[in-house]
Amino acid sequence: xxxxxxxxxxxxxxxxxxxxxxxxxxxxxxxxxxxxxxxxxxxxxxxxxxxxxxxxxxxxxxxxxxxxxxxxxxxxxxxxxxxxxxxxxxxxxxxxxxxxxxxxxxxxxxxxxxxxxxxxxxxxxxxxxxxxxxxxxxxxxxxxxxxxxxxxxxxxxxxxxxxxxxxxxxxxxxxxxxxxxxxxxxxxxxxxxxxxxxxxxxxxxxxxxxxxxxxxxxxxxxxxxxxxxxxxxxxxxxxxxxxxxxxxxxxxxxxxxxxxxxxxxxxxxxxxxxxxxxxxxxxxxxxxxxxxxxxxxxxxxxxxxxxxxxxxxxxxxxxxxxx
Amino acid sequence: xxxxxxxxxxxxxxxxxxxxxxxxxxxxxxxxxxxxxxxxxxxxxxxxxxxxxxxxxxxxxxxxxxxxxxxxxxxxxxxxxxxxxxxxxxxxxxxxxxxxxxxxxxxxxxxxxxxxxxxxxxxxxxxxxxxxxxxxxxxxxxxxxxxxxxxxxxxxxxxxxxxxxxxxxxxxxxxxxxxxxxxxxxxxxxxxxxxxxxxxxxxxxxxxxxxxxxxxxxxxxxxxxxxxxxxxxxxxxxxxxxxxxxxxxxxxxxxxxxxxxxxxxxxxxxxxxxxxxxxxxxxxxxxxxxxxxxxxxxxxxxxxxxxxxxxxxxxxxxxxxxxxxxxxxxxxxxxxxxxxxxxxxxxxxxxxxxxxxxxxxxxxxxxxxxxxxxxxxxxxxxxxxxxxxxxxxxxxxxxxxxxxxxxxxxxxxxxxxxxxxxxxxxxxxxxxxxxxxxxxxxxxxxxxxxxxxxxxxxxxxxxxxxxxxxxxxxxxxxxxxxxxxxxxxxxxxxxxxxxxxxxxxxxxxxxxxxxxxxxxxxxxxxxxxxxxxxxxxx
Numbered sequence: 001x002x003x004x005x006x007x008x009x010x011x012x013x014x015x016x017x018x019x020x021x022x023x024x025x026x027x028x029x030x031x032x033x034x035x036x037x038x039x040x041x042x043x044x045x046x047x048x049x050x051x052x053x054x055x056x057x058x059x060x061x062x063x064x065x066x067x068x069x070x071x072x073x074x075x076x077x078x079x080x081x082x083x084x085x086x087x088x089x090x091x092x093x094x095x096x097x098x099x100x101x102x103x104x105x106x107x108x109x110x111x112x113x114x115x116x117x118x119x120x121x122x123x124x125x126x127x128x129x130x131x132x133x134x135x136x137x138x139x140x141x142x143x144x145x146x147x148x149x150x151x152x153x154x155x156x157x158x159x160x161x162x163x164x165x166x167x168x169x170x171x172x173x174x175x176x177x178x179x180x181x182x183x184x185x186x187x188x189x190x191x192x193x194x195x196x197x198x199x200x201x202x203x204x205x206x207x208x209x210x211x212x213x214x215x216x217x218x219x220x221x222x223x224x225x226x227x228x229x230x231x232x233x234x235x236x237x238x239x240x241x242x243x244x245x246x247x248x249x250x251x252x253x254x255x256x257x258x259x260x261x262x263x264x265x266x267x268x269x270x271x272x273x274x275x276x277x278x279x280x281x282x283x284x285x286x287x288x289x290x291x292x293x294x295x296x297x298x299x300x301x302x303x304x305x306x307x308x309x310x311x312x313x314x315x316x317x318x319x320x321x322x323x
Numbered sequence: 324x325x326x327x328x329x330x331x332x333x334x335x336x337x338x339x340x341x342x343x344x345x346x347x348x349x350x351x352x353x354x355x356x357x358x359x360x361x362x363x364x365x366x367x368x369x370x371x372x373x374x375x376x377x378x379x380x381x382x383x384x385x386x387x388x389x390x391x392x393x394x395x396x397x398x399x400x401x402x403x404x405x406x407x408x409x410x411x412x413x414x415x416x417x418x419x420x421x422x423x424x425x426x427x428x429x430x431x432x433x434x435x436x437x438x439x440x441x442x443x444x445x446x447x448x449x450x451x452x453x454x455x456x457x458x459x460x461x462x463x464x465x466x467x468x469x470x471x472x473x474x475x476x477x478x479x480x481x482x483x484x485x486x487x488x489x490x491x492x493x494x495x496x497x498x499x500x501x502x503x504x505x506x507x508x509x510x511x512x513x514x515x516x517x518x519x520x521x522x523x524x525x526x527x528x529x530x531x532x533x534x535x536x537x538x539x540x541x542x543x544x545x546x547x548x549x550x551x552x553x554x555x556x557x558x559x560x561x562x563x564x565x566x567x568x569x570x571x572x573x574x575x576x577x578x579x580x581x582x583x584x585x586x587x588x589x590x591x592x593x594x595x596x597x598x599x600x601x602x603x604x605x606x607x608x609x610x611x612x613x614x615x616x617x618x619x620x621x622x623x624x625x626x627x628x629x630x631x632x633x634x635x636x637x638x639x640x641x642x643x644x645x646x647x648x649x650x651x652x653x654x655x656x657x658x659x660x661x662x663x664x665x666x667x668x669x670x671x672x673x674x675x676x677x678x679x680x681x682x683x684x685x686x687x688x689x690x691x692x693x694x695x696x697x698x699x700x701x702x703x704x705x706x707x708x709x710x711x712x713x714x715x716x717x718x719x720x721x722x723x724x725x726x727x728x729x730x731x732x733x734x735x736x737x738x739x740x741x742x743x744x745x746x747x748x749x750x751x752x753x754x755x756x757x758x759x760x761x762x763x764x765x766x767x768x769x770x771x772x773x774x775x776x777x778x779x780x781x782x783x784x785x786x787x788x789x790x791x792x793x794x795x796x797x798x799x800x801x802x803x804x805x806x807x808x809x810x811x812x813x814x815x816x817x818x819x820x821x822x823x824x825x826x827x828x829x830x831x832x833x834x835x836x837x838x839x840x841x842x843x844x845x846x847x848x849x850x851x852x853x854x855x856x857x858x859x860x861x
Binding site: 030031032033036037038039047048050053054057085086087088092093096097152155156158159163168169170171173174175176268269270271273277278280281284285286 | 363367368369370375376377457458459460461462464465517518532533534535536557559560561562563565566569570572573574575576594595736737738739740741742743745746747778
């Protein structure tokens with residue numbers, strides 16, 4: 001097991017380095033730079049001296065290889081530098097957004113688990129009944145509907161519904177308050193995107209739970225358990241579910257990692273100040289340092305999530321542990 | 324008429340009344356104290372230093388913290404020539420043949436940290452803007468080419484000495500980015516204000532949550548007694564336009580100061596009825612068409628002239644204004660300014676003729692003379708922004724199709740778009756824009772002078788006569804003379820040489836919660852943002 005862990009940790013290093021090289025050079029391949037955008041405000045009175053000065057300040061005049069090693073060197077000692085757009089420390093800029101993204105990812109994952117696992121099990125157990133058809137319809141609708149579209153519908157529904165009911169339109173708050181400062185305001189803002197994204201991701205997990213559950217229920221040891229006269233709930237919950245969950249855990253794990261940095265459009269729809277929104281803004285502002293830091297952060301989250309999923313796999317399946 | 328349409332009509336009537344300056348009765352209401360104004364801002368400012376930045380995203384959340392030396396009158400915001408004192412006590416009359424302006428400052432004004440605001444602060448501020456050190460970036464240095472030096476003979480007096488008399492000087496002083504900074508902070512570090520906020524304006528206690536909001540609290544020691552009326556403000560950053568509209572509808576924000584397209588105004592009016600008020604105004608922003616003079620066949624004046632003759636501006640104004648934030652037909656000067664062309668003057672210029680059929684026939688004739696075949700293809704370089712760039716770009720393609728030109732549109736994000744204009748310079752024809760704060764035509768038309776002098780003229784042409792007229796206009800204070808020269812300059816740019824063209828001037832539409840009072844729309848989204856006059860009727 002120790003060897004397994006060490007091997008997985010060592011494999012993270014080339015993955016992260018590859019991500020670093022890719023993001024650094026791809027960002028520079030986009031025409032234009034952060035200084036040109038900064039001076040684009042009015043379209044007039046553009047001062048070429050100001051552009052040169054800005055590029056000099058940000059070190060954009062230096063050779064690319066030098067810029068790369070200077071950045072990667074800082075990265076290894078935990079110095080992410082300053083945002084090229086706001087000139088504020090990247091750690092400060094990312095800090096709050098990370099908190100928002102983490103909370104929304106946890107809430108959406110929770111919603112996804114609460115919906116998907118019971119529904120997947122019920123669907124498998126009640127295979128080819130009207131219950132199964134309803135669950136499958138519900139999950140296919142979730143896959144078909146983008147979460148941002150569902151988000152827009154939720155906001156409009158809340159506005160129209162509240163106006164019809166109370167005479168005054170209501171929508172979720174648009175600025176974030178930490179949960180420990182004002183739990184009701186925090187939840188009033190985050191519950192809706194959590195539902196929209198949680199439903200979307202539950203759809204994939206529901207279908208996965210259903211199909212693996214069906215496979216497991218056909219296994220010999222389940223037949224044996226039934227032959228022994230065990231009640232169906234014990235067979236399903238104690239013997240079948242643990243084995244059926246293996247691929248579901250992978251799906252949920254990857255979804256969680258994706259939610260941490262990938263809620264680009266949903267964050268904009270609900271004005272969530274998360275990592276996805278920051279990502280889009282950084283790329284459109286050509287904020288190289290911020291984009292690089294975010295890509296590395298998301299890559300790290302993916303790598304770590306995969307690592308923990310693998311560990312969980314080993315815990316769930318002794319064959320992996322012993323090999 | 325349906326009730327929805329009635330409400331729309333009523334709200335627009337209120338807005339129009341305000342825009343026309345008939346809001347006197349409303350302005351006479353007694354302001355109430357208290358409340359926090361929440362407004363949405365589409366972008367976050369890159370830094371907090373007004374002297375280096377050019378975006379409205381800085382002005383909206385940061386201007387309330389600062390004082391200016393002079394400003395556009397917030398109570399008469401539709402008049403671009405009404406400039407009043409902010410920190411000074413009286414607008415000075417120039418002396419020394421129009422070359423010296425002496426400003427007396429208010430006494431007892433303090434920065435938030437308690438240090439007094441005096442002439443050395445004003446001098447340090449304008450020295451930073453006009454004569455920046457080598458490592459300091461100043462976005463508006465070019466506005467002050469006429470200034471020789473700034474002096475502070477005593478703590479309450481600031482003197483600007485000009486190289487020559489210029490009517491462009493006072494409007495340049497009133498640019499809302501010219502925040503007055505503390506000379507001690509600047510002496511310590513010229514870049515201090517990029518990361519910090521310390522002013523003497525109506526609001527203080529700057530609070531920021533990165534990417535989310537900027538908040539300010541009323542300054543109890545503000546020099547205009549009884550103001551600000553608000554307890555504070557909260558600028559909430561919201562990139563998505565639909566969300567900003569919904570935020571006003573759901574009362575998460577009361578106003579957005581940049582401007583919405585007509586459809587969003589109509590949606591809000593329909594949903595909120597009397598709870599929304601609409602203010603509208605011509606906007607000191609314009610989309611330009613820039614042919615690349617470095618490339619054939621756009622080096623041929625006949626081809627360029629045909630491009631402008633094909634465009635139906637008068638008709639376009641009517642239908643584009645229903646879907647986009649453009650409306651007013653104008654020349655190179657902001658419509659409504661004393662130096663702007665009147666309709667009958669405009670109608671003498673190519674592309675503005677009242678007879679569209681004649682204009683397009685002339686365009687076809689010129690193209691034929693220049694050897695341009697029917698169905699000639701070229702690419703229009705455009706910016707990937709819906710309002711109004713892509714809409715106007717699509718409209719232009721149709722206009723040029725009417726004279727036998729087949730145009731593709733290349734839409735690029737802002738970075739690559741500017742890279743094409745400034746570095747690659749390989750475009751055929753491009754959309755460009757000119758967006759200013761204080762209406763200052765004498766300087767605003769610098770967009771059209773020769774490439775090597777303008778810095779922001781991307782057509783790549785040189786025209787000695789235009790440069791000469793620009794210099795002459797800026798070195799006289801005789802308005803009649805300026806107007807004559809402006810007309811000549813306009814004729815060369817838009818007609819005789821067809822150097823570059825105007826499409827339509829933008830139109831600013833601000834639908835806001837009716838309880839927001841004391842804020843008047845102005846011809847620029849950069850102006851009137853100190854918020855000291857604003858109050859909430861709740």
